[in-house]
Amino acid sequence: MTESATQTLRSNFPVGSPRWATRRTQWRALGLNDEDIDKPKIAVVNSSSKLAPCFSHLDDIADRVCEVIRDQGAIPFEVRTVAPTDFMMAAGRGGGYVLSSRDLLTNDVEAVVEGAQLDGMICLASCDKTTPGQLMAAGRLNVPTVVVPCGYQRSGRTDDGEVVDIEEVFIRAGHVASGRCTLAELCGMSDRAIQGPGVCSGMGTANTMHIVSEALGMSLPGSAPVAANSPAMWRNVDDSARAIVAAVQQNLRPRDILTPAAFRNAVASVLAVSGSINAVKHLQAIAVESGLELDISAEFARLQTVVRPLSTVRPAGPTSIEEFDAAGGALAVLHQLGGVVDRSVTTVTGRSLGEILADPCAIDEQVIRPLDSPVADHATIQILHGSLAPHGAIVKLSATEIRATAFSGPAVVFEDAAAAIEAIHAQRIPSGSVLVVRGLGPHGTPGMGMASNVVFALDGAGLTNTVSVVTDGQLSGLVNKGIVVGEVKPEGARPGALNLVRDGDLVAIDLREGTVDLKLTPDELDARSFSTASKTTHPPNSWLSVYDTTATDLEHGATLKGASH
Template identity: 30%
Template sequence: MTTTKKPADLRSARWFAPDDLRSFGHRSRMMQLGYSEADFMGRPIIGILNTWSELNSCHSHFRERAADVKRGVLQAGGFPVELPSLSVDESFTKPTSMLYRNLLAIETEEQIRSHPLDGVVLMGGCDKTTPGLVMGALTAGVPMIYLPAGPMLRGNYAGQKLGSGSDAWKYWDERRAGNITEEQWQGLQGGIARSAGVCMTMGTASTMTAITDAMGLTLPGASSVPAVDSGHQRMAADCGRRIVDMVWEDLTPDRIVTEAAVRNAAIVAMATGCSTNAVVHLIAMARRAGVDLTLDDLDALGRTTPLVANVRPSGKDYLMEDFFYAGGLRALMKQIEDRLDLTAMTVTGKTMGENLEGAKVFNDDVIRPLSNPVYREGSLAVLRGNLCPDGAVIKPAACDPKYHVHEGPALVFDSYPEMKAAVDDENLDVTPDTVMVLRNAGPLGGPGFPEWGMLPIPKALIKQGHRDMLRISDARMSGTSYGACVLHVAPESYVGGPLALLKTGDIVRMDLPARRLDMLVDEAELEARRAAWKAPDPRFERGWGWMFSRHVTQADKGCDFDYLERGFGPAAGEPEIF
């Protein structure tokens, strides 16, 4: 460890060291908590930002992991303090956890700025907690390390390996078709999520922790360790030990999250079969770090990065536990290291290349070689056209190839309840060529950009044996989902984007190789529809939703708040202490 700071240089010293009335008060209140000056004076004070909640099953083990982190901090000579943070859980939050990602980012930034913290350990994992915590910590600027929750154990029912999310969608369609009994459905319900931890598919949670790992913000390979593996406890303690050294080294996030680190993260995301949600979160994280990552950048990387992680939903056979046993993220990155910038700095104080030394693949069907990828191109593709001039996203490897070039009549729904009622009507006028469209489901229209984009296959088609069709929306889709779903249409229909002008019966054409999505409607007719369009009523009249509605950016810009982006103005400095 190269020490660049002395105890007097610590940020916390400005709270506790001066011989004045204010610092007397700070020291006195620490003593009120039962601590002596020997506990906190001259030691790095480490904030443990814990997103544990009794309504967040992904983080149900975080009480114990916080204790493991504290053990590591104390062993390294630091002083740990745990701060509860907003637990943006995916399972129970309505209308969508995405509505609150930026609230977690704001809370994280202000928790760090306003308290005597020299460094922080960020404890997250469930979908929005990773970007929310990282976005806030990047702006706050103190040394930080990310502790991923880890994936849960493989699901199991009647000898079948189950993947959370992916198999829920799959078997729900079978139940709607009458192929699943009530007893089987209950068995699936009890077997699909068997332990603490995030979804064990390569959904949004594992995608975002892998991105953070590849960005250099976790201990090497930490994102792959299963939540209930004893190695996860050891990793948590390692995080506590390492953050103390990072404080003395003054290893701040601006030295880690560079353009090279962001590019590494994007390439790794493509190679893993990442969630489409990665687009929104990675762009937002990059912009917080001052890196101008665009949809076009991601599409270019998607065209040249093969998918090598054979993990559901983009892969066919395996889950995150299998990925871990096959070598985990370090092994995958070793497979593609010639595409990465190995000089990028990481939280270890070493380069990415040094962190990957000795990494090996133990099952080359789970982590494929470049010569035998799951899919020749990466996980995501960005479409443009007169339906989405600012872009839309699709996951090519997760949809039926016959829809890669497709033309058909639109069936348009203005709300999720309208769509939900229609798809269960066995007399719905729909064919396999129909293009289902849901609008008013974007950042403002949803509200909050809900995961409604995997529109259910109409029951009429399910009973005919169909399991995929082209679907388009300005919503997001769960990272555990699959199918020919075009998402994140920008600008969204709620603000008058072209999707608002589409009518049932209009012909829609998608050409995935050409990256095009268009409605085949005459421009004069579109102008007439545009002139007749009326803005919908506001979704919120007060509170957080009101604030969100006035400041959230569109999907192609990451859905951060405009006043939090780097270009808006300098970040507030440390508060004055009087």
């Protein structure tokens, strides 16, 4: 061992120095020898948890990754992060831990990888917030990184042979209070909805973000989506472990890959798969952490006029995630997007996207259609603007369900989701009204509350087609019912039109024009005062209070302040 050899990698320090000596002492105690200590040191970022099936298989994957990394002549160090899971962690404090845990995960990664000065990281991506959190960490730290999609769960079937998954359970739970679904029926669905580990099986946020990671070039081509614990997943795990060692050796860094063109490719892929609306804010956050001046909402608004849904995975349409996977997955989508995608971008393999797309790819065009033959003639993610949302809002539409394209009515205003649901159950929401639910944004909750339970309660009450929803809250990445305008910006806890809406004000939504307006004159708005009612406070020593005081607004991805813009 020579002093010059130890300084080739950032993880090594001058021989004989206090830092070198103390690290050597601890690593020798872990069974490493002096030759090992000179090798590249790679973090295996594992959000394992036994709280939900999304993460329950990750320990086995981490073990396999570590084995392959050792075989490639590098040293793996498994590190743990928070394991965000919406369906579990949305129960506390208005759901504020759901989005904020994404940023907590990013900081978990930073603390270990940057604190220990490790040479690279391979991230095991699973549930909704792990992939964006890991990609944000990659952009922030800019050390060689590979993201590994760890697979979707098998869903079940009812006695009638109908597919049932957890999102269907979520929707039908909103029907119990009205008697349109019995408790026994709900429990029967619940018993069968999940048949193995992995993420939700529809085209929700988790599968969407796995596809986004591949489209960005941060995951291996052909890696998403994939069935959890399938042979294909294990092959990708092995290949990804080899790829991270190569990336460290080549010093291939995330900011070489996460370019504006790569983000535009990712936006196009989300539109093509009718993906989760949550991808909008996550892509914005990843861009911010990568030091890019990008307006992701504007990219969606521009590309929604070009890219229509090429595939409709449940619940956007009848296709199962397994069928989409077999039809070619994300790689086939990138092929079908043709000239929309920028092929000059670099990927984590070191090859350009153009080189990858030059390779043959089997595509089932009945499942993943060509660009000029989409499933529908409208984009399923639409960005709205208007006097009620001057900084934008989002609507998720179905590719197959016919809905009204315009709606107007008097506002019925609530400061939290629970009060709105109580009013729905009490039959106090009149047909023809617009249900305005505010105080659910990143600073109102704080941490961003879930509004989908309000939407599904309306559906359960039979009001989907007669009541619209406008909210600053987060919506299901899978499905919404009727006209639902989410993530209104500025949020209700900030000065702006959403904060000033009062019961009876006329709200007008026009999807054809891409507008959502509060029908008040500027003088009428100026006469109203900012209300603090749509702001929840938490103990000053809680994580949510820290997040509230340090996070930017949703327009900037709700990332922590100080990130590059």
